[in-house]
Every structure is written in structure tokens, then in C-alpha cells.
Amino acid sequence: MKTRDDILVGLLITVAVVVTVVGSLWLARGGLSKGYPLYAKFPWGAGLKQGQPVLLVGVNVGYVDEVDLHMDGILVTTMRIGKNYNVPLTSKAAVIPNGIFGDMAVALTPSRPDPHSFKPGDTVPIGPSTPGITELTSKADSVMRSVNAITLALQQEMVASGGIRDLRNTIGATNHLVSEFASIAAEQSRQLSATMTSLRRATGAIDPVKVDSTVSNLRTASANMAAMSADLRATSGKLDVILAKVDSGNGTAAKLINDPGVYNDVRLLLQRMDSLVADIKKNPKRYINVSVF
Amino acid sequence: MSRDALGFFRKVGERGYFMRDIGRAFSDPRTYGPEIVRQMRNIGVDSLPLAAIVAAFIGAVTAIQTRYQLFGGVQLSVVGLISRQSIILELGPLLTGLVLTGRVGARITAEIGTMRVTEQIDALETLAYDPVAYLVVPRLIAALVMLPVLTILADAIGVLTAMVTALVATDLTAADFTAGLRLSFTPFQIVYSVIKATIFGGAIAFFCSYEGYTANVGAEGVGRSTAQAVVVTSVAILVLDALTAVLLAPYLQA
Known part of the structure; x- marks a missing residue:
């Protein structure tokens, strides 16, 4: 017993x-079997803890064995990978959300298939992490706060301050304005139609033969104007030559215009003639002696 | 100070003296040594079927309840996680302790109480045997050892039953359940369960032995002591469970 x-x-x-x-x-x-170790250095706050799964392109190939907190802002994470799995050398490690309760997993994602793989003890470079449920919730919270603020402001502006009433009045006034615009447009359209009709009628009343004759006369007048313009241009050229000669000071006219001595002589001559005429008026007998016999 | 308060302190003091007697009795291994294995058999091996049945049903109910409490969109592996945490950290040790209080604790009180009222304990003292070393210490050691053993087996049975139930009675797959089962597991969770079970085992052996050792004369006294032992030990286990959780739960944080 x-x-x-x-x-x-x-x-x-x-x-x-x-x-x-x-x-x-x-x-x-x-x-x-513990599997072989691979390491990854994630930033603080990655949400990793022991036992979380390690996924290679979505397949569970290992688990997080250890998470060491380093004071330089890094979490050195030891992953244990099953011995029958090879992690391609092009892989990057990222922390991804696992479910909606904030749990995380390490995702190893190769950029392309690679026959070479990480050796035990290698460190896998990290890629961009997917935001977890905490970040998403925080974003949603901030969005909701903004929406609430906007809603509150709208409520205050639109309801408390009579904004909706103003808006309703504005819409009513706009409707009235639009109806007025519509009636004006209808009137304008009617008048435009009448104008077009008159124009069409006036256009139909024009005699094409007279129009042709008028156009022909206009063409002739235009040709005459062109000839006259050519004559004027030639005349202008000649006047330019004359004026150039006058400016050069050669010739009688030029000297008459340009020589101050001639001007002075003419002025003196005019003064003497004035005094002579005055003297003749004063003493006509001195100059005019009429004897009949 | 009121009479109730004085009575409370008196009872605490009496249990303190009893604890001192147990401490002294540990220095007499020739008296309690041969009895230990027999008590282990009584407390541990014979209680295994009951503990296993309770653990199995608890595991099954936990898995089913957890599955059908999940709202849409929650990953199904949560069932494995919650089942494991509930069974290992709380239900396994607590229910094993409570069940053994009824089965083992009542038996300890009745055995020692009967020896008290039939003056067998007085006879032991007359024969120069330390009754505490002969009656209490083997039961205490056996309970301290076998409660953790039973709790570990209950944990394992509970988790296995939860897994089988989840696979058979719900839409979970084995991959879902095991993924949750392994999530954030640390060996300290097992240690935590063992620590609780050890404390509960000590409480069962101590309080039930004391009630039997101080049983009043007559069959009615034994019955009253047995009932009181079950009540006191059950309450003590619940209080100790809460204290343990408060003290050790921070170390469980993964």
C-alpha cells in the first residue's frame, strides 16, 4: 500500500x-525547437512584445522572442524563425497591426524573390510600419473632434445666429432675381428676334447691282486716291529739297530767311520809307511840283 | 474595545499560536515524514478526477462563452488568448482551491476533529508524540506540494478542453486557437498559477487543520468545525486570490 x-x-x-x-x-x-535568431531594430513605441507572430509574406514563420529596450530610441527585437523557413535577403521588417485590439506582428516582406537568405544572427533592415489601431483611433478621434468643432460652429452660426433664416431669405431673393432675369432675357430675346427679322428684311431689300456699282466706284476712288497720294508724296519730296536748300543758306530765299543782315537792311529800308512817306505827307510840295504850264 | 473586536483578535492570536506550533513541529521530521506520501495520495491523487472534471467543464464553458461574446470583426484567435489567460491565471488555481476546500479541507477537519473529540490527540500527547507534527504538518506539506500539481494539471486539462470545444462546437480553427494561445505567453504565467495554488494549498491545510484541532466535544462539534472550516477557507482563498493578483499582476504585464 x-x-x-x-x-x-x-x-x-x-x-x-x-x-x-x-x-x-x-x-x-x-x-x-527554438528556431534560429534574426534581429530587427525598431524605433520606440513599436508595440512589440514577446510571443507576437513573425510573418513572412503573410505566413507565420516564427515569433518575437525578446524585445530589448535601448536608451538610444531603439528596440532590439529578437525573432525566432522556424528552421524550415528562409528569409530572402531583400526582405524588410515592419511592425503591422494584428487584429483590432492593438496587437502587433512583425511582417517580413521581400521586395523580390531572392535565392540568398539571411543567416542566423543577421539583422533585418526595417521598412515603413503600418499605423496600428491606436494610431488610427487617434486619427479618427482628431477627425471627430474637428467634425464636432465644425458642427458646433455651424450650429452656432446657422441656427443660433439665424444663419439658416438669412440663407432662406437669400435663396428667396435669389429665386426672385432669377425670375426677373428670366423675364428680362425673354424680353431681350423677343427684341433680338425682331431686330434680326428687320435686319434680314433690310438685307433682302439691298439691290446687288447698285452695291456692285458702288463698290466699283469706291475702287476707282481708291485708285485715284492712291495716285493723288503718289503725287503728294512727290511734291513733298520736292518741298523737302527746297527746304533743305533753304536750310543750307544758299540762294536768295535762303539768305532772305537765314541772313540777319538782310533782315536788318529790309527793316532799315522800311523805316526810311516810313519817314519818307511821312515827310511827303507833311511837305508834299517838296516832292510834288505840278505845273501845267 | 468592543467584545467582537476582542474576539476577533483572540481568534487571530490563537491561529498565530497554532502557526507557531506548526513551525516548531517542522523540527520533528521523524514524526511527520512517514505520513507525507499518504497525505499526498489523499490530497493529490485522489482529488485528481474531481479537479480534472471541474477544469474540463470550466475550459469548455470559457471557450464557448468567449466565442459567442465576440462581436463581428474581432479576430477569432482572441478566444485562445482569453481562454488561456482565464484558465491559467484565475480559474485553474481558484476553482481547484475551492473544490479541494470542499473535498480535502472538510476531510482534514473531520479527521482531526474526530481525533480531538475521541481524545486520540490527547493519547498522542501521552505517548510523547507531537500531534501537530503527526497530524498537521504532513497535511500542510502535502497540500503545499499537491495543490500546485493539481492546478497545473487542471490548467492543462482546461486549456485542452477549451481548444477541443472551440474546434468542435464553434467555427474556430486550430490555427486561430493556437495563435491566441501563444500570444504574449510568458512562463511567469505558469509560475503565477503555481504561486497561487501553493498559497491556496497552505490556506486549506492550515485553516482546516486548525478548525479540526480545536473542534468542540461531540459529533455536532465536529460537524460545526467542518462547516466553519469550509467557509473560512473559502473566504480566505478568495481574499488571498485578490491579494495575490494585486501583488503579482504587474509582473504579468507583457
Whole structure:
């Protein structure tokens, strides 16, 4: 009896210990095999913790084994990758949301297929992280706050301050204005139609023969005007030559215009003639002596 | 100071003396040593079916309740996560402790109480045996060892039952459940469960032994002590569970 108790108790304790060890290993590592380590350096606040899955193009290939906080703003994350999986060398690691409860996963995404793969202990470069539910919620919160503020402002402006009433009045006035515009447009259209009719009638009344004759006369007049213009141009040229000669000071006319001596002589001559005429009027007998016999 | 307060402190003091007696009795391994394995059998091995049945049903109910409480859009792996956390951190140790309070604690009180009222304990003292070393210490050691053992097995059975139930009775896949089961798991969660179970085992053995050791004369006294032992131990387990959670929960934060 005593031996049987010993065996049963020992068996129970052994089973419990085995369950503890194997269960912990299975839960923490996914099995007795730990996989090979790969590292990634994420910035603080990536939301990573031990046990989160590591996905290679969406397939669960490992788990986050350790997250070391470094005071330079980096979380050195140790990932354990199953030994039967190779991570292509072109892969980048990113923290992506896993579900809607804010849980995260590490996604390894190769830019293209690559026969070469990371070796155990390598560090996978990081790519851009997808915003998690926390960031999205925060964005949604800020958007909602803005919408609330806008709604409140609209409510105050449109309802409390009588904006809707003003808007309704404005719309009514606009409708009235539009109806007036419509009546004016209708009147204008009617008048325009009448004008067009008159114009069409006047156009129909024009005699084409007279029009041709008039055009022919206009063409002749235009030719005459062109000839006269040519004559005027020639005359103008000649006048230019004369004026050039006058400006040069050669010739009688030029000297008459340009020589101040001639001007003075003419002025003196006119003065003497004035005094002579005055003297003749004063003493006509001195100059005029009429004798009949 | 009121009579009730004085009575409370008196009871605390009496249990303090009893604890001191237990401490002294540990120095007499020749008395309690041979009894330990037998008590382990009584407390641990014989309680395994009951603990397993309770754990199995708790696991199944937890999985089903969790699945049908999820609203649309929530990933199904949450069922595995919540089942694991509920069973390992709370339900496994607590329900195992409460169940063993009824099965083992009542038995301890009744055994020791009967020995008290039939003056067998007095006879042990007459024979120069330390009754605390012979009756209490083996049960205390056995409970301290076997409660964690039973709790670990209950945790495992509960989680397995939850998984089987989730796969059979709901739309979960094995991949969904195991993904949640492994999410944010740390070995300290097992340690936490074991710590709780050890504390509960000590509480069961201590309070139930004390009630039996101080049982009043007569069959009615044994019955009253047994009922009181179950009530006191159950309340003590709940209080200790809360205290443990307050003290150790920060270390569980992943």
C-alpha cells in the first residue's frame, strides 16, 4: 500500500512537471525547437512584445522572442524563425497591426524573390510600419473632434445666429432675381428676334447691282486716291529739297530767311520809307511840283 | 474595545499560536515524514478526477462563452488568448482551491476533529508524540506540494478542453486557437498559477487543520468545525486570490 502511494504520487508529480515544461515550451516557442535568431531594430513605441507572430509574406514563420529596450530610441527585437523557413535577403521588417485590439506582428516582406537568405544572427533592415489601431483611433478621434468643432460652429452660426433664416431669405431673393432675369432675357430675346427679322428684311431689300456699282466706284476712288497720294508724296519730296536748300543758306530765299543782315537792311529800308512817306505827307510840295504850264 | 473586536483578535492570536506550533513541529521530521506520501495520495491523487472534471467543464464553458461574446470583426484567435489567460491565471488555481476546500479541507477537519473529540490527540500527547507534527504538518506539506500539481494539471486539462470545444462546437480553427494561445505567453504565467495554488494549498491545510484541532466535544462539534472550516477557507482563498493578483499582476504585464 505504501509503495503504491509512492508510485501514484511520484507519477502525478512527474506528469505535472512534464506538462509544465512541455506546455510552456509549446506555448512560448511553438515546440521544442527554438528556431534560429534574426534581429530587427525598431524605433520606440513599436508595440512589440514577446510571443507576437513573425510573418513572412503573410505566413507565420516564427515569433518575437525578446524585445530589448535601448536608451538610444531603439528596440532590439529578437525573432525566432522556424528552421524550415528562409528569409530572402531583400526582405524588410515592419511592425503591422494584428487584429483590432492593438496587437502587433512583425511582417517580413521581400521586395523580390531572392535565392540568398539571411543567416542566423543577421539583422533585418526595417521598412515603413503600418499605423496600428491606436494610431488610427487617434486619427479618427482628431477627425471627430474637428467634425464636432465644425458642427458646433455651424450650429452656432446657422441656427443660433439665424444663419439658416438669412440663407432662406437669400435663396428667396435669389429665386426672385432669377425670375426677373428670366423675364428680362425673354424680353431681350423677343427684341433680338425682331431686330434680326428687320435686319434680314433690310438685307433682302439691298439691290446687288447698285452695291456692285458702288463698290466699283469706291475702287476707282481708291485708285485715284492712291495716285493723288503718289503725287503728294512727290511734291513733298520736292518741298523737302527746297527746304533743305533753304536750310543750307544758299540762294536768295535762303539768305532772305537765314541772313540777319538782310533782315536788318529790309527793316532799315522800311523805316526810311516810313519817314519818307511821312515827310511827303507833311511837305508834299517838296516832292510834288505840278505845273501845267 | 468592543467584545467582537476582542474576539476577533483572540481568534487571530490563537491561529498565530497554532502557526507557531506548526513551525516548531517542522523540527520533528521523524514524526511527520512517514505520513507525507499518504497525505499526498489523499490530497493529490485522489482529488485528481474531481479537479480534472471541474477544469474540463470550466475550459469548455470559457471557450464557448468567449466565442459567442465576440462581436463581428474581432479576430477569432482572441478566444485562445482569453481562454488561456482565464484558465491559467484565475480559474485553474481558484476553482481547484475551492473544490479541494470542499473535498480535502472538510476531510482534514473531520479527521482531526474526530481525533480531538475521541481524545486520540490527547493519547498522542501521552505517548510523547507531537500531534501537530503527526497530524498537521504532513497535511500542510502535502497540500503545499499537491495543490500546485493539481492546478497545473487542471490548467492543462482546461486549456485542452477549451481548444477541443472551440474546434468542435464553434467555427474556430486550430490555427486561430493556437495563435491566441501563444500570444504574449510568458512562463511567469505558469509560475503565477503555481504561486497561487501553493498559497491556496497552505490556506486549506492550515485553516482546516486548525478548525479540526480545536473542534468542540461531540459529533455536532465536529460537524460545526467542518462547516466553519469550509467557509473560512473559502473566504480566505478568495481574499488571498485578490491579494495575490494585486501583488503579482504587474509582473504579468507583457
